[in-house]
Amino acid sequence: MTRSSVTTPPPGAGRLQAAPGGPAPGSPLGSHYGDCFGCGERHPTGLHLRATTPDGLTVVAEFTVGEAHQGAPGLAHGGVLAAAMDEVIGMSVWLFQRPYVTGRLETDYLAPVPVGTTLHLRAWCTGVSGRKAYLEAEGRAGSPDGPVAVRAAALFIEVGMEHFARHGDAKAIADEHHEYEVNP
Numbered sequence: 001m002t003r004s005s006v007t008t009p010p011p012g013a014g015r016l017q018a019a020p021g022g023p024a025p026g027s028p029l030g031s032h033y034g035d036c037f038g039c040g041e042r043h044p045t046g047l048h049l050r051a052t053t054p055d056g057l058t059v060v061a062e063f064t065v066g067e068a069h070q071g072a073p074g075l076a077h078g079g080v081l082a083a084a085m086d087e088v089i090g091m092s093v094w095l096f097q098r099p100y101v102t103g104r105l106e107t108d109y110l111a112p113v114p115v116g117t118t119l120h121l122r123a124w125c126t127g128v129s130g131r132k133a134y135l136e137a138e139g140r141a142g143s144p145d146g147p148v149a150v151r152a153a154a155l156f157i158e159v160g161m162e163h164f165a166r167h168g169d170a171k172a173i174a175d176e177h178h179e180y181e182v183n184p
């Protein structure tokens with residue numbers, strides 16, 4: 001992965017530990033919001049990512065490139081592939097049961113991805129320092145050990161739940177996340 005200093009953990013960065021009460025190893029991870037472009041089941045043309053955590057620390061997911069995801073005819077749009085990486089990385093940092101948002105996302109495109117391809121995605125955390133979490137992901141074409149078509153590195157920043165209420169639709173969040181007081 002060609003990653004910048006912004007997405008490289010600084011010396012002394014810690015490792016996030018599996019959060020108490022977080023998803024158990026082997027668990028499927030549900031959608032965090034039904035209208036989410038990445039994972040929402042209500043989104044008509046979204047990515048419909050379906051994910052599990054094999055170990056409570058990393059996420060694996062699948063995304064099949066559809067007609068709605070094209071850039072060049074018959075090929076996935078690069079921005080859509082970046083969205084898939086953002087989503088699987090976001091799911092992996094959510095394993096730690098604290099809200100984060102993407103600050104920076106860097107993407108390497110290694111091979112074109114034709115419509116109909118299932119990308120096998122994997123994301124993991126490389127370090128944490130204060131509010132900053134450093135993460136990476138890869139997408140392999142056709143099978144979990146297929147050729148790597150996309151790689152990404154990201155800096156995510158921890159925010160409070162009020163971030164989503166202040167800037168977004170507090171009622172929609174509350175309707176789907178009864179476990180949180182989003183506007184304390």
Ligand SMILES: CCCCC/C=C\C/C=C\C/C=C\C/C=C\CCCC(=O)SCCNC(=O)CCNC(=O)[C@H](O)C(C)(C)COP(=O)(O)OP(=O)(O)OC[C@H]1O[C@@H](n2cnc3c(N)ncnc32)[C@H](O)[C@@H]1OP(=O)(O)O
Pocket residue numbers: 006032033038086087088089090091094099100101102103104131132155157159164173177
């Ligand atoms: C979406 C969920 C809604 C519902 C929520 C409910 C539950 C959540 C549940 C599950 C979630 C599960 C899965 C989610 C899956 C996918 C989601 C994908 C994630 C996204 O798609 S999310 C959308 C795109 N994302 C944004 O919409 C962010 C816009 N942005 C901001 O909201 C602010 O910009 C913010 C908050 C990032 C920082 O603002 P701030 O004021 O809090 O803090 P500040 O600026 O001081 O930054 C603190 C330190 O981070 C450094 N820093 C910040 N940004 C940097 C950058 N770009 N490059 C290098 N360094 C950066 C500073 O340099 C400083 O570093 P230092 O401390 O060393 O000085």
